[in-house]
Structure formats: structure tokens, C-alpha cells
Amino acid sequence: MRTDGEPTAAKRVVGVVGGGIAGLTAAYRLSQAAQQQNLPLDLKLLEATDCIGGLIQTTTENGFVMERGPDAFITIKPWAFQLCQDLGIADQLISPNPNFPRSFIVRAGKLYPVPEGFYLMAPTALWPFVTTPIFSWRGKLRMAMDLFLPPSVPDTDESLEDFVVRRLGREAFERMAQPMIGGIYSANPKELSLKATMPQFLQLEQRFGSIIRALVETMSARRAGGVRYSIFRTFPAGMRTLVDRLVQG
Template identity: 45%
Template sequence: MNESPQTPLRWAVIGGGLSGLAACQHLLTVSKSKSTPVEIDLYEASDRLGGVFGTIEQDGYLLETGADMFITNKPAALKLAKQLGLEDRLIETEASYRKSMILCEGRPVPTPAGFDLMAPRQLHPFLKSPILSPAGKRRVLKEYWIEPDPKEDESLQDFAVRRFGREAFERMIQPMIGGIYTADPVKLSLRATLPRFLEMEEQYGSVLRGLKLHSEQENSADAIVNNQASGARYGMFLSFDRGMSVLQDALFASIANGITLYKNSSVENITLRENRSYDVSIQNGQTTRTYDGVILAAPGYVAGKLVEGLNLELSSELNAIPYASAAIVVTGYPLSQIQHPMECFGLVIPAVENRKVLAVSCTSRKFPNRAPKGSIQLRTFIGGALQQHLLEQSDDELLAMTQQELREIFGVEGTPETSRVVRWNRAMPQYHIGHLDRVSRIRRQLEKHPGLAVAGNALNGVGIPDVIQTAQASVEKCWTEITGAD
């Protein structure tokens, strides 16, 4: 006698960005490994997948509208790329341009070789740099002897000023770290964003001492290259031969036959049925479907609205996560129109410089084929938590502002060969002091709802590897709760 077919587990994944795609892919992977059939519905409110993430071919350029690379010391993105068969399409950053610059009194100055976001791994290049005054450099070196005073939760500004002094914070640390999160450094929680610096203070009594010991323990060729790089440790970053959309396209291709995709479909609310399954209401209640598991791969404020009728405390906590907006103005220029040699991966701009842009990334210096020969692709970042008001301007005004800033900083003349303005509206969650406590409270509320999870970048990291890892963890949490199997 034949066994009756196993009833599939029904899943709703809400949000078609990278997180939602990664959640679908991991659901199919787990389903196959457990020999348990699934039915997956992916809901996306807009007419396209990927959110702000993606690569556009325009005027001979490969324009990146979101992240232009990913870090490999967090393994989730690299592991997924290999799983999707993309290993031969991975490319490293160009070694010859692996340095960053910091704007100092109106001019770009190289970041000292070996400077690791907050402190120098090597003293000689740091001491030679003109970015800090002699008094500012002495104050940084004094960090060796400052007694640890770890706090439960401390802002980037408070920690940096306490350990390294105000000048180093304003001139180097704020632009390098604050720019990653488009955040207000007075509010940004260091424990929620870069806890390794706090751990060095706690473990070694000094960040400088911790960096020195870590450098001595690293003997690989990559470590040597990274110690020579300035700013981010660029040897740890990868992209793809035809841009970051290679990952997104392969990810969707891997799931396309295993899911039902609903574009232009706004989920309105989620309610609980008596049998612990969930009703998902779509398009003003016109359609309601029932699911065993729901993955909320959406911003915190979207997820908070959806669970309002399910759990008011969970909804309030998700809604309380603040978000910042930003814009990227992507431009392409012939190098002949630029006075500066642009031999770097990018420039960060301290808030004390009072400029209208946060940073400039030289994407075609990082990777080949991003610009025609003899030209360069620049991505200029505007807005963030400290300059939200600038985003009230039109795209044309943002482009004109960018051209003016590039002219004054780099000597960029004339009009660009290509341009595009990309807006990240409420796309960057702000991990303020208390964020980790909020995440703990959110998790406690989610424990009351087996089969419900929050993915995306709202809770556990904003980088590509963080988002992928969070999506996969959300799937595994729900799978265990629904099936009782690890």
C-alpha cells in the first residue's frame, strides 16, 4: 500500500529584497535536506526585486545602486556565492589602489597605511600623517595607558573620545565608522555595530595593544596586504565580474521554480489562527492566505505595522527602530576632466568639514569593468542621519550639488558622461544605544509565535553577509518551531 503524500509546509516570505530571496533559497535547501515538501509565496510590494541592491548597465558603465562589494570575514555571503556556483565569478579588489582618503581642511589626504577604522595598526605611517596635529597624535598614543572603563552600552563618540581624544574622533574615527551606518555618532551603539573594539579594551586593556597583538598573530599574505591598506581592510572584500547583481540574479534563478512570486502585492496584516498557523491578508483584505510559517524580510517599521493585531508589544518595538535615508549620486567622468589622480578606493568626509556630501566611492578603482577605459565611476553619498534635510531636493538638484562638491574637492570639471540618482528612503536602520536590549525584547516576543521570524537588516547587521545570515537563521528558527526537528 502506498503512503499518502506528505502535506507541504506553507510559507510566506514578505519582502523581495536580498533578505527575502536568501530566505526563500534557504527554505528550499532545508526542505530538500529534510525531505519535507514546502510551498513558498514571496510577496513584494513594488514591481521589482532586490530593493536598493543592484547593478545597472548604462553608457558603457556598470553602475552599482547599492553595495558594491561584500566582506569575507563574515562567511555567509561567500558561502552562498559558492553554493550558487559563482566561485569563478568572484573578483578581488584591485591591489594597486587599496587605500582610502580623508578630507582634511578641504583637501583629500591619504588615510595612514594600516589604520583600522578607529586606531592605527602601524605607528610610523600614522605619526607621519598630516591629518592630526602633534597634540592629537600624542593623545591617540596615550590610549595605551588609559585604564579600561567599559560601559554596558556606549556611543561611538563617547568611546572614541574616551580612548583616543576628540581630535582623532572628529578628524578620523567619525567619518570612517559613522559613514558606514549613515549615523549620528552621539547615538550610535558601538556594542551593536563594532563590538571588537570594546572587546579589545576589555581583554587587553587597550585597543592599540589589542590591534598590535592581533597583527603579530596574523602571518598570512592577506594579513600583510591588509596591514598596508588604509581604512577598511580591503583585502577582505570581494565582488563579482559583472557587478553585485550577479549574486541577486543567481539567487532568484535558484528559487524561481520553487516559489510563487507576487509582485506589486502589499501585505496588510498578519493574524493567528487557532491551530497556530497564520492568516496573511493582502491588498486591503481582498485576499487572505494561510501559512505555517512567516518570514518578515522587511524594514522594522513595515514588519511592525503587519504584526500590530498579532502582538502589540512586538509591533511597538519594531516600530521604535529609527531609520535614516540617504542618496547615492552615481556619476562617470573621463579621467582627463579630473585634476586629482584618484588613486584610491574612496574618500570619507568628517562632519567638521561642513560639506554637503558624506563620502565618495571610486567604484571603478576597486574593480575592473565598472567604467570605460580612461574613465572613472564615482558614487557620492548624501544625507544620512545628520543631513536628512538635503534629501528634500530634487534629483537634478542633488546631481548639481554633487558636481559642485566634486569640483571643489577633486577638481572635477565639466558634465559627467553618465549619471543616476538612487534614493535609499528609510533604508538604513539606526543601531542606537539600547539597540541590543531592544533586539532581546523582540526575540522574547517572537518566542510567543512559533513559525514567525524577522529577517532583513533591522536587528543584526546591515552588511550583505549579515543580512544573508539573519535570513538563514530566521528560516532555521521557524523550521525548528514548526516541525520540532533541528
């Protein structure tokens, strides 16, 4: 009880809905702010499932760390790294091994490297694309048709899925774009606006008339920037470390 005549701050009752990284971080930041300003806080985190972490779900099998959702965050957007610093776990962070800068796609139960020069949805190098077993010959020919198809009407929008299927075919969407892009937005590409998520592809289509041609033309600038694997961070025991630390408060 205060005796200096100032009224005691009323207790704030706050409910945070969802125990994914957004809800956990909101709850953590709220508790931090309440502590700093000496405000009494009654905080409840409401989670619909019996599992905390949302899409962040790490498992370990035979000594291998497996991620069912996000496997890293990027440091060019500062907030996740800042959160790790505030939680005192930034010194545990690791970045990808520069000796193995490859991504793999599972196809028919086997891991295949993403062909050299492939950028999200379209190839930029001929030989790795021709020889990859990820696509059928029919699928490859359909992708090559991107070079001849007319661009869409300027200033129109469509879903990410419709765009990739229209330019490069359904196989390119299902076997490469969907797994590569689906993870970035954690949403159904049929419901994602291309204009809102990847407007650069709309612009490239209008400017070059073809996504493959556009990527080939702009690839030298992209290469000069280097493959930026060094911007990724995770923990030796996986992204679960971040969730566990947030739960500890």
C-alpha cells in the same frame, strides 16, 4: 493525486519578509529544501520598496562598477561562498588585485588613501598619520591624547560611537571610524554596543591604557598575519550579480 495510500503533503504557505540578501537567501534555501523533500510550497516574498536586493545596490557609471552598500564578502565565513557555489556562479568570483591593496576615504569631494598602518579607528605609524590630509591638526592632536587618557571603568559598556569619540575625538569618529565601521555592521554606531561588536577594543584599552599604544604593540602579530585582502570576493559586475541570480531562483 497520490494513489499509493499515503496522504498528500499539505501545501505549506510561507511568507518571507524583506527582499535583501537575507530574505532572498531564505526564500532560495526554503524552495531548495521543499524541492528536495518533495513538499508543495506556496512561497511569497514581501518587499516594502520597489527595489529588490536591500542594501546591495550596484550601479554602473562611465564603465565603472559602483557599490552603494556591500562591495564584497569574505571567504573565512563560508556561507556566502557556499551560496555562490550552489547557485552555479562561484566561477565568476574575483578577488582584489594584490598590486593595489589600498582603501580610500572621500573627504571634501576628493579620494584620499587611508594612511598606512591605520587600523579601523586609530593610527599605528607616525609619518603617514602626521602627513595625511584626512584629519586637521586639531583632530590629530586630539587623537594623540588617547596616549594619555585613563581607561574606562572595567566591565562597563558604551556605544561604538561614544568609545571612539571618548578615546580619539569626534573628528576621528566622523572622518574615519564611522565610514570604516559603519559598513561592517550596517547600523548606527551610536546604537551599537562596543562589548557586543568590538570587545577586543575594550580589552585592549584595559590592557594597554590606550588604543594607539595597544595597536602599535599588537601590530607585529597583525603584520605577520599579513593584510588579508585575499579573503574578499565579488563579481566583475558587482554584488548585484548575486541578487539577480537569486531572483532567477
